[in-house]
Amino acid sequence: MHKKDYQTINETLYTEVLDNGLTVYLLPKADFHKTYGLFSTDYGSIDNEFVPNGQKDFVKVPDGLAHFLEHKLFEKETGDVFQDFGKQGASANAFTSFTKTSYLFSATTNIKENLLTLLDFVQAPYFTEATVEKEKGIIGQEIQMYEDDPNWRQFFGIIGNLYPEHPLHIDIAGTVESIAEITAEDLYLCYNTFYHPGNMTLFVVGNIDPEEMMTWIRDNQEQKEFPAFQPIQRKKIEEKQAIIPRSDLKMPVTRPKAVLGIKGSLDHLPESGRELLRFKTAMDLLFQLLLGNTSQNYLRLYNDGIIDDTFDFEYNLDRSYHFADFAGDTDDPASFFHEVQKILLGYQKDPEISQENLSLLKKKMLGKYFQSLNSLEYIANQFTQNLFGDTTLFDVPEIIQSIELEDIYKVGAALIQKEAFSEFVIAPESE
Known part of the structure; x- marks a missing residue:
């Protein structure tokens, strides 16, 4: 053993x-x-x-x-x-x-x-x-x-x-x-x-x-x-059909629900388990910097009424796929898509991505991680989900501390491409 x-x-x-x-x-x-x-x-x-x-x-x-x-x-x-x-x-x-x-x-x-x-x-x-x-x-x-x-x-x-x-x-x-x-x-x-x-x-x-x-x-x-x-x-999945840029659905909802997605290319992923977890962690940090609820971008969109408390995002990476999605209820889906996509595409020049903000966010992420270890349920459920070869959930603190600004820009370049975006809206049936 x-x-x-x-x-x-x-x-x-x-x-x-x-x-x-x-x-x-x-x-x-x-x-x-x-x-x-x-x-x-x-x-x-x-x-x-x-x-x-x-x-x-x-x-x-x-x-x-x-x-x-x-x-x-x-x-x-x-x-x-x-x-x-x-x-x-x-x-x-x-x-x-x-x-x-x-x-x-x-x-x-x-x-x-x-x-x-x-x-x-x-x-x-x-x-x-x-x-x-x-x-x-x-x-x-x-x-x-x-x-x-x-x-x-x-x-x-x-x-x-x-x-x-x-x-x-x-x-x-x-x-x-x-x-x-x-x-x-x-x-x-x-x-x-x-x-x-x-x-x-x-x-x-x-x-x-x-x-x-x-x-x-x-x-x-x-x-x-x-x-x-x-x-x-x-079976290796052959994807010949291009991304569908926009689709809509009507359901009995009171307000429109909008979600913006970005599809990642498998060609841009690292090969080793540790680097995959590092890539995923850096991507989480990138999106928190740009659109986390303490960012200026989030506050501006919130104050302008483009997003509300339902706004959330996540990055998924697993065998044969990786993508990000940004979703929320909004009265103005067109502005939601325009503003969120504009922030994402402008990540390289966004003042939110700074050494100071990254250092603060890494401390916040580490604090949340250590707090989570007090829950056996969290450990049990997350351990298998975060198993990347020999790299485990318990390597996360070291990985968080190792991420620098250049890593943030690098993962952004690997995912955020204009042609990789798609929009989906659920509209109220009355509209």
Whole structure:
């Protein structure tokens, strides 16, 4: 077991790759009562075309299958796994993103029992055509619920403009039509390809003894047999269609909702995990400098009534995509787009990007980061999402401190191109 001390944050991370390929991370936190376990696979909604384990040809599965599989893994022939966790004093959950699926529990007692329940239920699939058909109605209702959510439609609206051919633009849950096509055979096909320990990570954080915890995990995994791991072949996504510059939608909203997106080129991304996290962090700093709620740009737009408290932005970087979006409710979408795009395109000469502002913002970002480490839930949920090769969530302070003004300008040049912008508006139905 490898031990790494992060002296800046006074944390020690234990890591081991088991014989079956499973990568285990353990973070003891003696001052906490609760323990979180997070079991994740590098498989999400965009992974719908791949070569199944043991085969040679690519297959395409229905959209929404990763999310559907997440739901079905909790149901066993003996009953619902949620009830097992409940009897053991734990709460359990799961979530599917574009690139990952994670299963987790949190508990203050019966940690060994809950950990083994987590490992065993994820590693013992049970799908039948009858249970699959039953789930279609449940997930269909979930899809329709999201279709009525303006914020959800706003997010996927801009992704649809930026990535009209990439599976990224399809709702993580799929569509009512696509999930109707899912069979038990499809679920086993994806499970046997993506749920191999060699494609998975286990992260446990809390009041644990790492040696004891690792012994429980090793013993559990040694009792199970898995085929040899084959590197997963995902279909390379060929994007021939250009960005859609503008699209609109009408919904029962009281005010227009506008979102401006920027699509990043994969050619401009660094290759190493550490540099990718550094790139992402520098991009977050760039946008905070330009449009954060303490910037002069934000205050001007707010005072002019172009944006309000709903204004927000985020930068997403993951396997096969990276983009930024700037969204909010506004009475004047045209001015919203013009002003925000003008600020972004003028980043090189913007007085907000200064050494003084960067130093202050880095201190603020570090303070927020250290405060977040007081939440085991935050650590558990963010650790897997911020795993860039050997670089982890705990390398973030060092990365923040290393970023200079030239890095801010460099990432800006890699993303902010006039032809990379797109606009999406949700207008009130009465207009």
